[in-house]
Amino acid sequence: MSITRRTALVTGAALLAAPSVHAQARRLDILSHRVHQNVLTTGAAGDLTGEWRRANNAEIAWTTADIGPLQDRLLREASLPQTDFGVGYLLNSRATQATANLLEPLDPLLSAEPIANYDDIAPGLREAMRFGGSTAAVPVRHATNGLFYNAAMLEERGVQPPRTLEEFVEAAKRLTYRPASSAPVVGLVMTASLAAYPVIFARAFGADFITPDMKVIPDPAAMIRAVAVIRDLFEAGALPRTYATTTNEDQVTWLQQGRAAFAILPFARHAQLNRPDGSRFPGKLQVMEFPVSASAPAGTRMAATVEFWSMAIPKTARDKGLAWSFIRAMSSPEVTLGSARNGNGPIRLSTYADPAFAAENAVAALEAGALSRARPPFPAFPEASRAEAIFVEEVQSAVLGRKAPDAAVADTIARVRPLMPATT
Template identity: 45%
Template structure:
């Protein structure tokens, strides 16, 4: 894999055209960007080169990165800053779960800036990432990093147990049962394991049955047959020991360890986890992990399309920021085709579908075609509304009650609907 030429990284995408549109840009010296540490790393370091270098040379401006290692800390700081009379934060990274109407109103509508300096090929962004960033018809952010869920499996364990790759949801459940066993040394292997604190993980399976918690337009459908059947199935798997006893508390680090050690055969996680799982230095199964979009139920194949769950970060400009044209210019550079490719080679989840067709990315990500198809069809776990976070927690609480056998699935989802409905205003 070859590094991208830093001299040509942003040619024709940002910089010169924007500087002509905004003559004052050259006078500005520093932008402050607030986000996660990984955002800075992916933008500046790795095989793809520094995605900001050409922009900094052309604009004469620098970037002051203010980063945290915790998502809550990022949003606590960012959402506090945007409520002040003025802020020193020029560009902020906003996670889709926080991109709700109440918060989006605190960020600059981008339509006017886009008229002055156009965004390169806006149709190239995955549709499911753009719609949630619109408020009253105006766009308030540009998606720059995503994590889309897949079913990740250990093909060595499938071979060992004589299990074929599932083509239907029913075959997937049967495969999970067959992949649950105890080794001669007493080691328990679970057919399926995933963290139970994210709605997106449950929805990855529920959508195979046409189930969901809510529709994109905000209709509550959690108590309808698809979701109830999914949770009933998971409850049966938990009772049978296919899911781990510690299902409610197991975290992603433990899941990673179990996958690498061959203690779990399948998991629900973003495609990007394949890189970690396939690290040969971490276990004897390096190179044997593959991804699969969970298959639809047999009676829905060809009738309903699977919608993978996705989480993503966007770049937004606080309404009370002082250097909006320059901030927009940086966003254009980072979200351009060249910027997206550079960051993708540095480990970022590219939000442009076309990036996945680049030979350099295909060489670095053998699963690129699968992730591109998933991203194109992806949809967030819950629609954006002000009480989304509380609703998410309620859904998780009731879902876990169903899977652990504390409540029948139908009752749990009836209760979830009853509790979430008042939050919709």
């Protein structure tokens, strides 16, 4: 077949034009837990990344891992001279100043291309992601603790939901009993292996373990009272004899089976706890904010303990513009609401006020109130794990009667202070 000069010119022009007509999609590599991918791509609200992918002609490559390997991989990638990962999910307990130094400072991006209604994101979460006055990551998912109770048991024993810590302690004691036709009931089931639980009691007195500005137990007297309350519950039998080995999942099981009247768990557990196929008391396991002490300073409000995830950009990421575009889009009010419908713990307070979401979430208003004041059990720093282990050990010693509460608090201060960052 002969090819004329005109045919050759037309064919060549078409070939040259082909790359622009069929431009290759950009690719955003994301390092996350599988749950982060799922709440953005599957569920009642569908795939929430579609509009962003079409607008940016971009594909998303998800790399998922369990929490420990995920966080280790993120730090390794961020330490490289250059990384393909544009977005990494960061757990608050791993968000130290050293980690922040490996991440892109976000304030210039927030100023140039703001996240819509950024102040709507819970303040305690936003502040925990600031280091040296600079924002290192944007919160995206949380689990905030509340006080669950078995309303059927409270009604049976003539007990009202407690309004103060003192009323709660009395209720837990009254609800430590043996029903006529079932197993013994303890007032409160609580794990001893995490600092978050004694911290909740401390905050009921207006105290804390380590404050956001890195002060270790600044109010020892209030902390002593908090530890003494837990010890009193144990001595009264209102905590299980297995307190020292109780796990988080034990709390769920004991509450569902009617072996405990109270438990401290994330608000998000409400639907699971009340499922008819898993609970002896469907619809009767209610939740409230943990009550503060009547002796707390005037105006004290409970600062619930919270754990949360944030989205960050490694400082050496190849395409920071595309990464920031993704974070902005996934942090919008619309996507936050959609991901909540897909099972995410929404970090925007306005999400809980959405009529449709509130209609599907019986504890929306309560959780929003708790989230508005929530902050992590303690700030992240290099020796935080050791500090938590020491605090847990000392509290257990006091609760089990091996050490007086005042001695446990004094020993915690003496052992933890040397672990604090040198600048504090």
